[in-house]
Amino acid sequence: MTTEPADPPSARGTLSREKVVRTAVAMADESGGKVPSTRKLAERLGVQAMALYHHFRNKDALLDGMVDFVFSEIELPSQGEDWKAEMRRRAASMREALVRHPWAIALMDSRADAGLATLRHHNAVIGCLRAQGFTVAGAAHAFSLLDAYIYGFVMQELALPFESPGDLEEVAAPILEQAAIEGFPHLAELAMEHALKPGYDYADEFWIGLDLILDGLERHRDSWA
Amino acid sequence: MTTEPADPPSARGTLSREKVVRTAVAMADESGGKVPSTRKLAERLGVQAMALYHHFRNKDALLDGMVDFVFSEIELPSQGEDWKAEMRRRAASMREALVRHPWAIALMDSRADAGLATLRHHNAVIGCLRAQGFTVAGAAHAFSLLDAYIYGFVMQELALPFESPGDLEEVAAPILEQAAIEGFPHLAELAMEHALKPGYDYADEFWIGLDLILDGLERHRDSWA
DNA sequence: CAGGAAAACTGTACAGTGTAAAGTACCGGC
């Protein structure tokens, strides 16, 4: 009975940078895309809100940590193999991570400083390309193009107003009917004859675009200065 | 002196959907990327905050309006001409609009319902492709790929931690030196021998990637079911 | 072991956010 100073006062040793980030990621995932408030996050950690500020300069620093955590989950390409296969694997893994953590994409466009896992990821991608015949400039082009495509595709995918391909019809049908009437015939045609067809899944578009890009990169690989 | 009930009480006829949206866009642009709060916006319009809710169901509806406004500024492709040139023009215009309104990209990934200008834009793009030999499925592939690339590229462009290409060195140099030391040689190499070279401008990458995509689309145009 | 500084967490407080609810002035139409 010497050192038991009641429950509330002491929660020493609970927090740590990584634990906070992991919990914040979990809560954001659960809530379907909203980063938790400092108070909610602190509550889950069994601590007062202000305790977080001992481990992060401000909330932005926490968000940086969350983004870096997402990058840490992406499979790194290796240098020794067929670069197209490696890039496809990396792209698939990156897309999965961004879809699994749908709040991440929104955070990225305001984040300037990259974390360690992020740098490691970029380094591995460039390293793979360089090892397989891309020039420095070529690797820069390829990296910019691939990442832009992956980010943009996931953005569009997440912006879709439905969850599973099946829910599509009920959401889109009335809108599209009006679209046709009000003078957007091409949009209506594309929806009716393509996107609303049973079996259509927007996710399939990912591979079509990706392979087109990879083929283009292969074609340019040796000609890029 | 009959009907002058002091200034404050009556501000009838000031607001309108479009005026609110235009003012919100202007304020967001001025502030460098932050959407104004309802109170700041109302103040600029000479009105109380709650007055806005007579024209918009909630703030999200206002944001929808802002996004649609951005789309209204994008040049539409025409159907009669060379589709590659039209797509290039459209892509350039879209990128300019998204860079001119850097808050827009962040809004897009949470917006489900498209506005009128947005639908018109999508319709025109698909119409141009269809008119020049793309199948319905082919137009869908092309549209998805092009838009993903444009969105993603602008996201990356806006996330860069500097404004003009000149500011790059001072920001990146110390970071990169550490990167090389801490084991990211490929990243360091790319930075040193490419991105930090005088005259390098990340914006140039836009055209390289875009042309690669357009060439790939041309190649697939007739083979896509 | 004493003590003092640093570290980890608490308490309180404040300015700012979106918006619900109710009130008030003005307008056009019977």
Place this chain on the structure above:
DNA sequence: GCCGGTACTTTACACTGTACAGTTTTCCTG
């Protein structure tokens, strides 16, 4: 002239990030 809807104001509430000032606990030094 009245009356209902429209356009706006007033007040209020729950919630946000975080500044500032404690209060412990831990650990290093003499």
